[in-house]
Amino acid sequence: MLADNPSAFTLHGTQTYLVGAGSDVAVIDPGPNEDEHLDALIAAIGDRKVAAILCTHTHRDHSPLAAPLAQATGAPVIGCAALALDSIGPRGDAPFDDSYAPDRVLADGEQLKGDGWTLTAIATPGHTSNHLCFALEETGAMFTGDHVMGWSTTVVIPPDGDMAQYMASMEKLHEREDRIYYPAHGAPVTNPRQLVRGMIGHRRQRERQILKQLGTGAKTIPELVQAMYVGLDSRLVGAAGMSVMAHLVDLETRGTVCSTNDHWRLTD
Template identity: 65%
Template structure:
């Protein structure tokens, strides 16, 4: 970790409640990493009767902090954007302490063979209610509507807070970095389609699970789409010069980032290659990838 990041971690408000808007509070879990930035942001929506979004890891200190933040209030729902281990495992123990319905994304039990800091998917996630695209839950003064955004994972949901024109964007759009899209469950074509879906929405603020609130979301989403297209063009240019394996592509494409992230970047490169293969642009040849004749 560099000195600037270490300083941010040292100053992060772990275990404290941050008021971000009239309807939104956040409690930050102390699970910083190159994949989670400062940690998982667990959101509390509403006042009095509330929903919790992305309960986070099953870390006792974090769960204690969330429970303390909710003292004297009633939890109606624990909403989960997706089932990576830094998002969903806290739902069941929080429900046992505070009550409420676990709702949100569908279960997904996959062995993730990719290099993820969150150790893959939560095999124990069992929601009481799965929300389809456009379905809502509500409480006094708040309404949260599910927005299906597959790509980072096939079961990923965002949640739109209708009363504030805000969107809880999970890992689909983060406030500090682009998301890893890791096959076999991560899908670049679906990810790009979901970005386009968000671009066409009227949300004026994003609350990502990792990183700061996003104040100009359409601008960021347009930049993310452009960034992915740039990566795609890099791959095509490199393969146009000759066959290459994924590690060689990553070394050239991601020379400026922390090498600890190269294995995960390789998963996103693989996702691009699978998408390009489906579109008839490239082909695998053993360990190598080549341009389609």
């Protein structure tokens, strides 16, 4: 079920998934708090019981409709932990939902069962520290939220977004054998391991670009973005800058780069 919230960061909008063909369903990523989307979900659910409302993370294009849907259906809100933070700069995606209040938080590997379906929580921090994916055990499908999208790489924005965690989570997914990914934005991914391998390579290439640029002298983040993202949509410049910062924070933690007065350079 597609929410009507298209943007440069959500593509056509946030996709909500109804899982289950029996007497009950799970709702994954209910989406933004929009009456039309709520009405559409309730119509699609029909007379089936909603066993759980699950959220992959708490950005405002994913979790705000959880409470109204819970009120309408009596279902518990289950999934990621609550998290609401201020960003250190302009966000490239929807900011955090401070209204999210789960009835139950799922730990990595914890399962939720319904009529003919079993969903396993897969902790995938990086895009946000509370991000979960959900694996549908009966079919080999994985609902990937924003961790892996069907049209673009996700943004990683400090302080909560963490590039080292993101890369570790990508490696974690690459080790799995899921058949198909259903992301919150974009088309289904029918070659999951190949796409994840490519995304890992893309991030490593970005890191190499940063190191190459800093090899010619100290630079600010805007200077790095200008050099690295040729032809970038102006609406995405802020997000690109935050992703570059995430790489720099990771490199700084590893002792490879350092900064002085907003200028980054290679360590001596």
